[in-house]
Amino acid sequence: MKKLLFIFVVTSLFACKQINRSNALEQNQNFDQYKANFINNLWDLYPNWASSIGFHKSDSILTIPDETQRNKEIAFAKSQLDSLHLFNLDSLNNQNKTDYYLIENQLKSSIWNIEKFKSYQWNPSQYNVSEGFAEIINNSYGDINEKLLAVKARLKMVPTYYEVAKKNIVNPTLEHTALAIDQNTGGLSVFQSDLVQALAKSSLSTSEKAEINRLSQDAISAIQSYCLFLKDLKNEQPKSFRIGKELYEEKFAFDIQSNYTAEGIYQKALAHKKDLHQKMYALTLQLWPKYFANEKCPTDSLVAIRKMIDRLSIEHVQPAAFQAEIEKQIPTLVQFIKEKNLIYIDPSKPLVVRKEPAYMAGVAGASISSPGPYDKNGNTYYNVGSLAGWDSETAESYLREYNKYILQILNIHEAIPGHYTQLVYANQSPSLIKSILGNGAMIEGWAVYTEKMMLENGYGNNDPAMWLMYYKWNLRSTCNTIIDYSIQVKNMQKDAVINLLTKEAFQQQAEAEGKWKRATLTQVQLCSYFTGFTEIVDLRTKIQEKEKEQFDLKKFHETFLSFGSAPVKYISELMN
Numbered sequence: 070m071k072k073l074l075f076i077f078v079v080t081s082l083f084a085c086k087q088i089n090r091s092n093a094l095e096q097n098q099n100f101d102q103y104k105a106n107f108i109n110n111l112w113d114l115y116p117n118w119a120s121s122i123g124f125h126k127s128d129s130i131l132t133i134p135d136e137t138q139r140n141k142e143i144a145f146a147k148s149q150l151d152s153l154h155l156f157n158l159d160s161l162n163n164q165n166k167t168d169y170y171l172i173e174n175q176l177k178s179s180i181w182n183i184e185k186f187k188s189y190q191w192n193p194s195q196y197n198v199s200e201g202f203a204e205i206i207n208n209s210y211g212d213i214n215e216k217l218l219a220v221k222a223r224l225k226m227v228p229t230y231y232e233v234a235k236k237n238i239v240n241p242t243l244e245h246t247a248l249a250i251d252q253n254t255g256g257l258s259v260f261q262s263d264l265v266q267a268l269a270k271s272s273l274s275t276s277e278k279a280e281i282n283r284l285s286q287d288a289i290s291a292i293q294s295y296c297l298f299l300k301d302l303k304n305e306q307p308k309s310f311r312i313g314k315e316l317y318e319e320k321f322a323f324d325i326q327s328n329y330t331a332e333g334i335y336q337k338a339l340a341h342k343k344d345l346h347q348k349m350y351a352l353t354l355q356l357w358p359k360y361f362a363n364e365k366c367p368t369d370s371l372v373a374i375r376k377m378i379d380r381l382s383i384e385h386v387q388p389a390a391f392q393a394e395i396e397k398q399i400p401t402l403v404q405f406i407k408e409k410n411l412i413y414i415d416p417s418k419p420l421v422v423r424k425e426p427a428y429m430a431g432v433a434g435a436s437i438s439s440p441g442p443y444d445k446n447g448n449t450y451y452n453v454g455s456l457a458g459w460d461s462e463t464a465e466s467y468l469r470e471y472n473k474y475i476l477q478i479l480n481i482h483e484a485i486p487g488h489y490t491q492l493v494y495a496n497q498s499p500s501l502i503k504s505i506l507g508n509g510a511m512i513e514g515w516a517v518y519t520e521k522m523m524l525e526n527g528y529g530n531n532d533p534a535m536w537l538m539y540y541k542w543n544l545r546s547t548c549n550t551i552i553d554y555s556i557q558v559k560n561m562q563k564d565a566v567i568n569l570l571t572k573e574a575f576q577q578q579a580e581a582e583g584k585w586k587r588a589t590l591t592q593v594q595l596c597s598y599f600t601g602f603t604e605i606v607d608l609r610t611k612i613q614e615k616e617k618e619q620f621d622l623k624k625f626h627e628t629f630l631s632f633g634s635a636p637v638k639y640i641s642e643l644m645n
Contacts, residue, residue: 096160123441129222146176167635168502178323193249196234199256224284228291242310326636335554352537382469388456402485412626425452442504474538487516494630507634514601546598548574553595604637
């Protein structure tokens with residue numbers, strides 16, 4: 070009897086397992102179909118967003134940002150949440166679980182932004198059509214005549230767009246009002262120059278070109294009218310650009326998607342800054358006899374660190390060699406990673422180093438241009454800037470900031486094994502969701518993490534000068550979090566911000582001024598670098614403690630990146 074009962078139980082368990090597997094397979098198939106429908110519906114509702122990431126079927130549509138559109142967005146979000154919550158999360162595979170979380174966060178964030186944050190009322194700079202038109206006119210896809218016909222249809226809606234924008238504005242901030250005027254005025258060049266040049270290259274009929282020119286003039290008038298409206302706006306008690314603790318915490322939760330709270334990561338950043346200063350002072354004392362043998366080291370540690378950084382910063386390439394130096398470093402990074410067996414670099418997805426295109430001219434340094442989610446097999450370009458034409462003083466200041474040490478750290482961050490490498494792994498995922506809704510804190514956090522990881526594994530031969538400059542660079546992301554939270558939540562004033570960045574983060578005055586302006590115009594995004602970095606280090610430490618001598622750094626890196634651009638907290642759950 071007991072034997073029969075045992076057989077029955079085992080058989081029943083086996084049958085249940087088979088049913089569960091069947092249900093799980095069906096759940097994942099259904100969820101894949103749901104995601105496909107979700108994306109199609111998303112682009113129907115947000116055609117301008119679709120155009121910006123390379124989905125060009127609705128380029129002719131300009132969304133009017135009125136109450137009707139906002140109601141549609143809320144209804145869409147609530148309906149999609151109802152559909153999403155029908156799925157059994159436990160039955161979904163790891164890739165679909167992370168997609169589930171990303172979709173859910175996006176939908177809830179949409180509702181919160183409209184119903185509570187309401188930036189459409191106080192941020193006039195979010196109304197700007199120029200970038201969308203520039204994307205259509207200047208990108209390399211499609212026939213120029215077809216693109217111009219899409220532009221023609223879109224141009225018809227520009228006057229209505231800006232009239233609605235005027236009605237939306239209620240008690241805007243002074244900072245966002247000034248930004249809106251500057252950006253919309255600057256954007257006129259898209260219609261006065263870019264569009265004119267595109268029309269000259271097209272084979273459209275004379276009457277078609279004349280109609281597009283007429284509509285373009287109407288658009289220019291609408292933009293100028295909007296700027297004049299903002300300049301003349303009676304705004305005796307403008308809204309503060311500081312959003313306060315409650316909104317900041319909520320926005321942080323949606324934008325960063327971390328296990329940390331905003332206040333928690335702020336406290337971590339304060340402690341990390343203190344730790345960095347201690348390490349930097351120890352290195353300064355170590356280096357002092359080499360560079361200042363006949364000079365007494367200042368007793369003020371921050372003064373001593375600054376003096377050492379200034380001395381090391383004069384070691385940089387000449388302006389004419391800037392591009393060549395960056396290009397030379399890429400294969401060195403690849404070789405180091407191979408020798409140390411840190412992560413697999415796919416040779417079939419080469420990084421194409423190129424001189425920056427003409428439309429990017431004027432922004433020296435380095436940046437990554439990655440293929441969009443609808444062109445995953447496209448080339449990834451590492452754009453290398455030129456200092457040609459810069460006056461000697463400006464070029465010298467810039468090169469001191471991107472000296473021979475920092476330039477190597479920049480290449481690690483932007484290229485290998487930073488953004489470029491993460492992108493290659495992310496594009497191996499069949500999920501469009503992670504490309505469309507990818508988590509910025511994970512993306513930036515990975516790039517910041519790789520800087521430290523490379524030096525930990527011997528890159529730079531443990532040169533104390535390299536470590537000192539790395540710590541200076543890491544102070545940038547650390548202080549980004551400190552000032553963003555302090556400005557938005559703790560009412561930190563400009564003088565205190567500039568003092569912190571120049572005296573404690575060793576930044577140049579111009580760089581500090583630019584960071585203050587950025588922090589008055591954005592919220593939370595500046596936290597993404599340090600938060601993502603901290604969470605990845607936390608995760609690695611936890612797994613190392615668990616696996617001890619079995620821990621494999623290469624395996625950790627490849628497993629971590631296999632989940633695409635998902636929030637670190639969800640990757641952490643899956644890896645643990």
